[in-house]
Amino acid sequence: MAHGVTWLPTFMPVATQAAIKGLTYQQMEELGVTLILNNTYHLNLRPGMKVIQEAGGAHKFQGWRKNLLTDSGGFQLVSLSKFTKITEEGALFASPFTGEPTLLTPEESMSIQHTIGADIIMQLDDVVPSLTTGPRVEEAMWRSVRWLDRCIAQHKKTGQQHQNLFAIIQGGLNEELRRICLNEMVKRKDSVAGYAIGGLSGGEAKGPRYSMGIGFAEDLLVCIALGVDMADCVFPTRTARFGVALTRKGAVNLHSRNALDLKKYRYDMDVIEEDCPCPTCRVKTSKAFLHHNIGIETAAAHALTQHNVVFQARLMGDVRDAILKDEFPIFLKNFFKTYYDDFKSYPRWIVNALRSVSVDLLEEDLSYSILDEEGVKWDRAAK
Ligand SMILES: [Zn+2]
Structure with a gap:
């Protein structure tokens, strides 16, 4: 990206208000962090786009020389605003300052993110809580596809060359809707640099596949095993x-x-x-x-x-090494063995999720080492 290389998989510390809580940017750089997240909604409120523009973008404003990702602002808007009404035009909400109805459109979200100048920017999506069911989920999914098209058009018009637009997959907990949404968004792959998994518990995202709001080590490892490349969370800080x-x-x-x-x-x-x-x-x-x-x-x-x-x-670095050496399954087994005292305390969801990609935490590792010694490569499909 424009501000250097970021190796995947990666975990992104969150600087909601253009500051990592507890550390300076000089420290972050020295620790080897190459990608962090700013929240569009918060920066737009305070200090506001006039200040960011005057600074020449959020990188310069906060003194961060590496890569930056911004969300669309939509998720915070829906979760923090007193009232939000979604229309085809955009998300209508009460201004936190005046209480006046204010509209955030896909075009507006893009242009705010263009001013901020992050290296990765997110489309505005129609977010529904993950427990919502019924026609609203399908409506939000299709609207997110239409809003992606509006974001792409606006991004082509006024976006900066270095900015990579990510799509956000919606569809709630309905697998079929998720599949339809994914297919639609992959059709736009020439204009989209990555895919986020949205609408789960927070403002999730995945294509590079980016999983928003995930921060526990066990969650990160399972998500990576399932194909996720990027995750962010305020949790570690x-x-x-x-x-x-x-x-x-x-x-x-x-x-x-x-x-x-x-x-x-x-x-x-x-x-x-x-x-x-x-x-x-x-x-x-x-x-x-x-x-x-x-x-x-x-x-x-x-x-x-x-x-x-x-x-x-x-x-994340150790996971990357293990993947490159083709040893990720054994890495997962060793990690969880150390992380939980006893296999009896492995959470069931972790065991099941990893079984779906042919990693069985409860199975003895005999097969792996024997096959390996015989020079037969451990193979997911063969299992
Ligand atoms: Zn330490």
Whole structure:
């Protein structure tokens, strides 16, 4: 992309208001992060497009030199606004300032994102809550296809050369509608750079396939196994501020006021993860220090945020290596073995989801190693 290479799969930290909570952009760059997310709805409200335009785009405004993705603004609008009415023209909502009815059209969403200047921009879609059923789901799906066409037309008219437009697949939990939507959107592949999975729990997205709002390590790994390349979530940075460190053995709540944990962490002089390359672990910051300061000193929040951002980035890097070596199934098995103490505590949905792509977490790995030794390549289809 215009602001450098981003390797897939990737996890994108979220800078809702043009700031990563707890870290500076210089730190983000040094940690090796190459793609972050800004929220269009929030930037449009504050500081507003006049300021962004004056700055020459959101990259310059916030001092971020790597790649940037913006959403369409539609999802926040539907979830945060007091009233939103969807018409064919666009989404009608109450202005948070004046209460006046204001219309966000696909063209308007594009032109705001053109001003922001992100490297990846999202179409405006018609979002329905994932539990909605009936004709509304199909209506929203077809409208999202029509709005994609309007976004493509507007993007061709005023878009910047470097900006990649992503489509958002709708259709609720109805597989057939999802398939129809996907087929329609793939027909536009000459004008679309990627596909997002929308309308699940938040503002999801997937083509590169981009899954919006996914942040737990276990969710990320399952989504990647099912074909997702990109995901974003505020989870790793938010949870850091509450004192939770992400590790390959599961999350550790260092802020816990649980009597047992109090004793445990007060004297715990170990680092969060011995082999972690993050600045916090590298200088041997103890869990006792973090436990003592989290929620009190901002330095503790910075330290944990750095660890969590690196944790996600390193996990994605290891997944990438495993995929390139054709060892992803075995990587998944090893990961979950470490992540959950006992296979009996594997969540059923994870086991089932991975079985759908022929990775059986509960099966002994004998077949893999024997086949491998004989020089027969492990093959999904053959299984
Ligand atoms: Zn660390």
